Amino acid sequence: LNSNSSAWVTVLPQVGGFVGADTIACLLALPAEALGCYLLLDIGTNGEVVLYNRGEMWAASAAAGPAFEGGGISSGMMAEIGAVDKVYLDSGGRMQFNVLGNKPAKGICGSGIVDLVACLLQAGYIDKNGIFTAKACNRLESRRGKWGTEIILFAAGESAKGRPVVFNQEDVRQVQLAKAAIRTAIDILLGKAELSYADIDRIYLAGAFGNYLDPDNSIKIGMIPPIDSKKIINIGNAAAEGAVAALLSEESRSKASMLKEKIRYTELANHPDFQDMYLNNLNFG
Numbered sequence: 625l626n627s628n629s630s631a632w633v634t635v636l637p638q639v640g641g642f643v644g645a646d647t648i649a650c651l652l653a654l655p656a657e658a659l660g661c662y663l664l665l666d667i668g669t670n671g672e673v674v675l676y677n678r679g680e681m682w683a684a685s686a687a688a689g690p691a692f693e694g695g696g697i698s699s700g701m702m703a704e705i706g707a708v709d710k711v712y713l714d715s716g717g718r719m720q721f722n723v724l725g726n727k728p729a730k731g732i733c734g735s736g737i738v739d740l741v742a743c744l745l746q747a748g749y750i751d752k753n754g755i756f757t758a759k760a761c762n763r764l765e766s767r768r769g770k771w772g773t774e775i776i777l778f779a780a781g782e783s784a785k786g787r788p789v790v791f792n793q794e795d796v797r798q799v800q801l802a803k804a805a806i807r808t809a810i811d812i813l814l815g816k817a818e819l820s821y822a823d824i825d826r827i828y829l830a831g832a833f834g835n836y837l838d839p840d841n842s843i844k845i846g847m848i849p850p851i852d853s854k855k856i857i858n859i860g861n862a863a864a865e866g867a868v869a870a871l872l873s874e875e876s877r878s879k880a881s882m883l884k885e886k887i888r889y890t891e892l893a894n895h896p897d898f899q900d901m902y903l904n905n906l907n908f909g
Contacts, residue, residue, distance in 0.1 A: 634870055634871060634877060636648045636649055636866075636867070636870055636877075636880050637880060637881060637883075637884035638884075639683050639884060639887050639889050640683070640887075640889030641685050641889060641891060642670050642672075642685035642687075643672050643674075643683045643684070643685050643887075643889060644672075646666070646672075646863040647664075647666065647672045647674060647683065647863075648866070648880050648883055648884060649862070649863040649864070649865075649866030649867045649869075649870065649880075650664055650666055650672075650674075650828075650830045650859075650862040650863050650866055651664065651674065651866065651883050652865075652866035652869050652870060652876050652879060652880060652883075653830075653859065653862040653863070653865035653866040653869065654828060654859070654862070655859075658676070658826065658828070659678075660677075660678065660825040660826070661675075661676065661677045661678065661819065661823050661824055661825050661826075662675075662676050662824070662825055662826040662827065662828060663675055663676075663810060663813075663824060663826070663827045663828070664676070664827075664828045664830060665806065665810075665827060665828065665829050665830065665834060665848075666830040666831045666834065666862075666863070667688065667692055667806060667829070667831060667833055667834050667837075667847075668688070668692065668693060668831060668833060669687075669688060669689060669690045669692075669693060669695070670685055670686070670687060670688070671685070671686040671687075671688045671805065671806050671809065672684075672685055672686075673685075673686060673806070673809040673810055673813060674887065675810075675813040675814065675816075675817055675819075677817050677819060677823070680817065680886075680888075681883070681886050681887040681888065682813045682816055682817060682887065682888050682889075682890055683813075683887045683888070683889050683890065684809045684812065684813055684889070684890040684891075684892050685809070685892070686805040686806050686808070686809035686892065687805055688801075688802040688803075688805045688806055689798065689801060689802050689805070691734075691737065691795075691798040691799050691801070691802040692734040692737065692738070692802055692833055693733075693734050693833060694707075694731065694732070694733050694734055694737070696798050697732070697737060697791075697795045697798060698771075698774075698790055698791065698792055698794070698795055699731040699732055699777070699789045699790050699791065700731055700732060700733070700737065700795075701730060701731035701732065701733055702733060703724065703733040703734065703735070703832070703833075703836070704724065704733075705724055705725035705727055705730075706723065706724065706725060706727050706728065706729060706730030706731070706784050707723065707724045707729075707730060707731055707732060707733040707736065708721045708722065708723055708724075708729055708731070708732040708733065708736040708740075708777070708789070709722055709723070709724050709733055709735050709736045709836060710722035710735065710736060710739055710838070711736055711739035711740045711742075711743050712739065712743065713743050713746060713747060717747055719740075719743055719747075719777075721736075721777065721778075722736075727784060728778075728782065728783055728784040729777070729778045729782070729783050729784060729789050730783065730784045730785055730789070731789055732777070732789065732791070734833045734836075734837075735833065735836040735837055735838070737795075737799060738799075738837060738838065738841050738842060738845060738847070739838055739841050740777075740791060741796065741799050741841075741845050742838070742840075742841035742844040742845050743841075744760070744796075745844060745845065745908055745909075746844065747759075748760075749763075749764060749775075750796060750908070751908075752907050752908045752909045753907055753908075754793075754796045754797060754799075754800050754906075754907070754908060755793070755796075756772070756773040756775070756793060756796075760773070760775060761773060764776075765779070769790070769792050770792075771792045771793050771794035771795075772792065772793035772794075773792065773793050774790045774791070774792040774793070775790065775791050775792070776788045776789070776790055777789045777790060777791060799845070800906045800907075800908075801906070802847075803845055803846055803847035803905070804846075804902050804903075804905035804906045805902070806847050806848075807846055807847055807848070807849070807905045808892065808898065808901045808902045808905050809892055810848075810849060811849075811901055811905070812890065812892060812895050812897075812898065812901065813890065815897075816888075816890060821849040821850060821851055822851075824849065824851055824855065825855065826855050826856075826857060827848060827851070827855060827856045827857070828857050828859050828862075829856065829857070829858045829859065830859050830860070830861075830862040830863065831861065831862075831863070832861065834858060834859075835858045835859070835860045835861070836858075837858065839853040839856035839858075840853045842856070845908060846905065846907075846908055846909065
């Protein structure tokens with residue numbers, strides 16, 4: 625580290641497995657009213673899930689893969705200029721797109737991918753198994769590609785790269801795999817705590833991706849349990865905020881150690897129902 629030779633280095637504790645110090649930092653940044661029963665979700669290639677219920681805590685790591693960060697998606701990209709970051713249906717049921725920087729589209733980033741799948745479901749363009757329907761082929765510009773049906777979001781002449789921005793059958797599958805991993809982690813932790821979806825008071829979404837997620841669309845695709853979307857709160861870069869708190873406050877550092885001792889880490893792959901629950905969560909609805 626390039627720092628003063630007299631500097632102190634503070635390292636926050638790791639919970640276990642792939643639930644690391646960043647999760648502890650996120651917990652340090654939660655609002656003071658975070659009591660009752662809440663879920664903390666930090667969704668990325670490796671998604672961390674923490675459940676708190678009146679003093680008791682559980683945590684798990686969900687191997688979601690890179691789909692929610694634009695990886696493994698045919699026209700996926702990071703959230704930068706030219707990325708589709710929001711998709712919605714207009715009053716006529718047509719898909720509309722917001723492109724970062726108001727520039728020609730280069731591709732689609734994580735938040736836009738979740739929105740897109742939710743819109744495709746809502747419009748009946750994909751079924752509960754994630755298969756493109758005849759309606760999609762009839763009403764959307766599409767073609768037959770290497771991975772089956774491929775819908776064209778932006779034609780070559782409309783895109784920044786001179787080639788179509790597309791979304792195909794394999795892309796839908798990658799979203800299913802990712803959302804099933806997150807949802808299964810949530811379901812297993814709720815089961816360990818003997819809680820139902822109705823018991824959840826708040827869901828906190830952390831991280832750059834989580835901060836831009838549309839709560840309703842996250843519920844529509846089945847990544848988040850069917851609760852009142854008003855209970856879902858985006859908290860931004862909570863890990864960085866928690867790290868700052870730990871550097872500035874001895875109380876926060878003590879709380880970090882206390883949290884580490886309190887959290888019960890769950891290895892999802894060792895859960896007897898993991899495989900069945902994961903397969904069940906692949907479908908939409």
